[in-house]
Amino acid sequence: MIEQIREKAKELLASGEVKVVIGYENGGLPETTRPVFITSPDEVDRLVWNKYCYANLATFLWRKEVSSLGKPAIVAKGCDVKAIVVLIQESQIKREDVVILGVTCTGVGDPPLSKCPICDVNTPREYDCLFGEEIPPKTDINKFADVDEFEKKSPEERWEFWEEQLSKCVKCYACRQVCPMCYCEICIADKNQPQWIETSSHTRGNYHWNLVRAWHLAGRCVDCLECERVCPVDIPLSLVNRRLAKSVKARFGYEPGYDTEAPPPFTDFKPQDPEEFIK
């Protein structure tokens, strides 16, 4: 499969159709990979594809350093493609301005990450070229089983759990830096006139930050799990992300990342919308 990816990358670069191919290369340590930005057809052999290709490369699509190189092609797993779809919905990139090199995927990590058993996009939903055997989407999965389980706890238990978890946060903002959806040039967390979010990393400031992060991703997070993966203190960020995703699905029948034309639910309204919350 990697041979075909390299070949396609070479062809795209040589013809000038794209100026950069965003993909993975081997990392410094065994069983790791890192993002690579190939700009010359001679370098395509650096590209690799294996189960350690964790990173969601969609996050590079809108970064100035990359977008200034010219039109990109991007190696993308199903979950990464969902992020690209949201970026298209939110007008961060135009569909015609990116070549998606979709790869079918049975899971990353060893053992696979928690997102992989509940994944329904083993074959990406949107791509220009597809690499690997098509895998039919799983149907009998419950994406929210752990959320449902967690909700059975009492409010006090949940509060205690989150207090303990969030007290660990060191406000490194790695979760934000890695997230493809966190494309604001100046994040609200960095604004200081006024300072909406406390900068110190005691628990109250951590609540501010983590609530805002989760809320800003409601209806947008595609559960690529990158934030949770990079968090140096292992906060289960996906649990809160998916708690919101569950509500969005129940309320609006909407899941982000599947339809480039769908209006994002929190910025879509009709005058006839029920306003049952206003009594």
Added chain:
Amino acid sequence: MSRIGVFVCHCGENIARMVDVTRVAEETAKLPGVAVSVDYRYMCSDPGQNMIKEAIREHKLDGVVVAACSPQMHEPTFRAAVVEGGLNPYLCEMANIREHCSWVHTDKELATQKAIDLVRIMVEKVGKNQELFPIKVPVTKRALVIGGGIAGIQAALDIASGGHEVVLVEREPSIGGNMARLSETFPTLDCSQCILTPRMVEVDRDPRITLYTYAEVEEVGGFVGNFKVKIRQKAKSVIADLCNGCGDCWNKCPQKKIPSEFDAGLGYRTAIYVPFPQAVPNTPVIDRERCTKFLKDKCGICEKVCTLNAIDYTMEDEIIEVEVGAIVVATGYDLFSVGKDQPNEQWTGYGEYNYDAYPDVIDGIQFERLLSASGPTQGEIRRPSDGKEPKSVVFIACVGSRDPEKGLEYCSKICCMYIAKHAMLYKHKVHDGQPYVFYMDIRAGGKNYEEFVRRAIEEDGVLYIRGRVSKIYKDGEQLVVVGADTLSDSQVQVRADLVVLATAIVPHRDAYELAQKIGFGCGSQGFFSEAHPKLRPVETNTAGIYLAGACQAPKDIPDAVAQAGAAASKVQLLFSSDELEREPIIASVNEATCVHCRNCIRVCPYSAITDKEIKDKKGNLIKMVAEVNEGLCLGCGACVAACPSKSIQLAGFNDEQVFAEITALGSG
């Protein structure tokens, strides 16, 4: 350090009863930045306002907080006072310690604490306020009137007489509305069409009025002074400029058995038709759902007989765009449907009156058509079933009105009067006939109205029975009306040849959709909402949109005409200046931090935000951002909440101001 003045109002006893206003003034005087804090019995009075003006000069204030009622009431008063004192009006804020405090609390100590908090919040905010200046926008001096009943006609004529252009849009093929269907009108019994048609002709003749009939308003954008309207002109299939209204086409049309809407189903019309002989304009339209040419591609007779070649089967709907500065809505009423099929699940209707089953049970408008000289019986009273003259007629009041069990709780206001009229006119035509009226009580509160009802009872011998009707059943050729007589406490049965139901007046069937489309309020019953029931009865809550006639509440003709005149004069007032001043409370985008997610563009209910390209000197695109159109933004703040990067600020409510308010609350 700011120099803020705090002015605490007693509002007579309204605030002082529940809030210790003196303590509020004393406590808030100690706040940092407060230069002076006083209380007074009526801050809105002249002496109260003078206190503010003098304090501004004496203490060199740079901000004012008036702790009083809702800004809805007196913000303009105090802003004006502050201007006279020499400050920018937007350096004045109100803390609402009446509606938000004294009126809703019962514990004086706690209410006083809360009042102090509310003032402290506004003191913090006003310290961050900036001077703002009104935005000037031009006024398009052309009005749109929607609905061509008597109210719409009156409004259009009055506005045109004031020298302004008017666009009048009527859904039906002719203007005239319900008044055109009436026979004679209470309380003077003058012929409805005789007084209405001259006004219709005036509309047609007035060069300042552009009339679109068989048309509907499709879309309204913009704002007061600058509305952009799309009108759908439905295809009439007749070229108005060629047609002279000779009538050859409708006389020859073979489709002759279509129930006439105008005659409320008692008469017939053809597929190409004008609704009534005096129609304005006198151009017919083809009802494409009934015309053989459109249904089966046969016939085509009208085209053949028209010597002026005015028939055009290929005509298509047309969208007409107009710009107007003001809108008068005059879409009138419908009648409550009596039968079992109700448009609304809360209404059960009156199945026991057998309106659907017995042709001789009719509603008031149908009786008007029987009375009318231009009606299906040329004004002779003949009952629908067999064409015989009814010798006994029962009129039933309040069918649907004042009956929340089955219909609506409100009083339809005009029925008592038209029942008296109906009974009287019936007696004038059928001298040996006997009219009966079942009623709950008689509401005749208008000039000469009580006298009119008395005349019906005393001179024309109408028999009034006070009570409700429980059922109507058929016995031979007659109907038996079973009801109560609550004055003699007995059950009565009246044998009738014809029964007329005074059904409730309800809003036009698609009134709600229209209100949504244009953007103004509707009450729970669907009648359009005025801005204030007493003080602003013809305005809606949306600036530049006014109401006239029965679309706002059941009304008789004099009331509808009076309101139309009032709406027209409001429009003239608006058109009396070339520019409008708009509040500078509008949004603006920080282009440096905007990431063009387009959230704001999607949420703005007024389509005030658009995409903007930022280019370098050579014309290369640097980035896309959002941009607010000052003329369109109404300052609702939806975009501010939707912006993830906090790149939009609302003047007068910017982040620093709101943040100051929140932290002030937390620091109490």
